[in-house]
Amino acid sequence: MNAGINADQGRATRYLARVNLEIVKAASTRRQAHGRGAGARLPASLAGAPVQLVNLKARRPDGGSEAVTLLGYQTARRRLPEILAALGADDPRLAAAQMLADAAERVGAVKGADWQGADSNGEISDGGATTKVKHAARLRMIEALANGWPIDRRHGPQRAAVRVALAVKRKGSQRQPILAFAALSALCVDGLDLGEILRRSGWSAQAFNRNPLRDALLVILDDVAEGLGLGRMVQKKVVDGI
Structure with a gap:
């Protein structure tokens, strides 16, 4: 039985x-x-x-x-999210977005890796160390370019105040400021659309929020692309006397 x-x-x-x-x-x-x-x-x-x-x-x-x-x-x-899918194949902003996604995926694929280039003990691990350091360094560079931080030739990116893609203007609001590099990572690495990025920080996904966020992210991507030597799609505005 x-x-x-x-x-x-x-x-x-x-x-x-x-x-x-x-x-x-x-x-x-x-x-x-x-x-x-x-x-x-x-x-x-x-x-x-x-x-x-x-x-x-x-x-x-x-x-x-x-x-x-x-x-x-x-x-x-x-x-790709709609904002990236709309870019031309040779658009430097799309190339920058793909470089960010690729570096994040490669760091994540190395056992024990984090994007700071260290293992869980704060030391470079033996397994995949070269790959880890290479792509972690690229992530740190992209973070610096997205935030507008100074880049020292000898010591690399110098951390400073973080850049805000979408600031909260109304006091007492449940909204959280949307930071430039966090939003860029959500877009390029996680593949989130603008509405999802907004909702994660307590914003409504209506057009009057989506449009400013879209414009800000495209400018940030342009800054990253230019800093990586990929070129710039939209020229920076020049102010008289500056």
């Missing part, structure tokens, strides 16, 4: 394991857009960032645009 019950339980367990595996495989395939259009894809994985299939275009010097994606194909790229 017990042998029969155990055999049934074993079959049920194996069946559920197969079902769960198929669910994970199907979700991984969808996440990396396998089977949708022609072109290379990352291996199916839930750990990889989800992708979207797009037709990329690049801006020409004359102001027009030309196709980057081959006719009949689509390019698989990381699924």
Whole structure:
């Protein structure tokens, strides 16, 4: 009797394991857009960032645009929030956003790593130390550029007051100020849209809040891109006498 019950339980367990595996495989395939259009894809994985299939275009010097994606194909790229998806393929702000996301993912993929470049004991660990230091340094540089901190040639970024992307103007409000680097990370690394970033800090996601946040983030991305040597999309305003 017990042998029969155990055999049934074993079959049920194996069946559920197969079902769960198929669910994970199907979700991984969808996440990396396998089977949708022609072109290379990352291996199916839930750990990889989800992708979207797009037709990329690049801006020409004359102001027009030309196709980057081959006719009949689509390019698989990381699924982007709307504000980033609207940028051109050759926009330095998009390149800066992708560099931030890539560095954060690579630091997170190294066991024991944090973006400050140290392990849990405050020391550089042996495993993946070179990768960790390289990408943690890039994160610190991006943080400094987003905040407008001075960069010392010998000692690197010098921490100072943090930049605020969206300040609270009304006293007694439940809103929290939205800090530049935190908002940039939420956008580029976590893939949050403007509404989600606003709600996390107690703001409503209405257009009169979304628009100023969008404008601020695009300026911050421009500052980061310029500091990384990628170029600048929108020229800074020049004030007479300064």
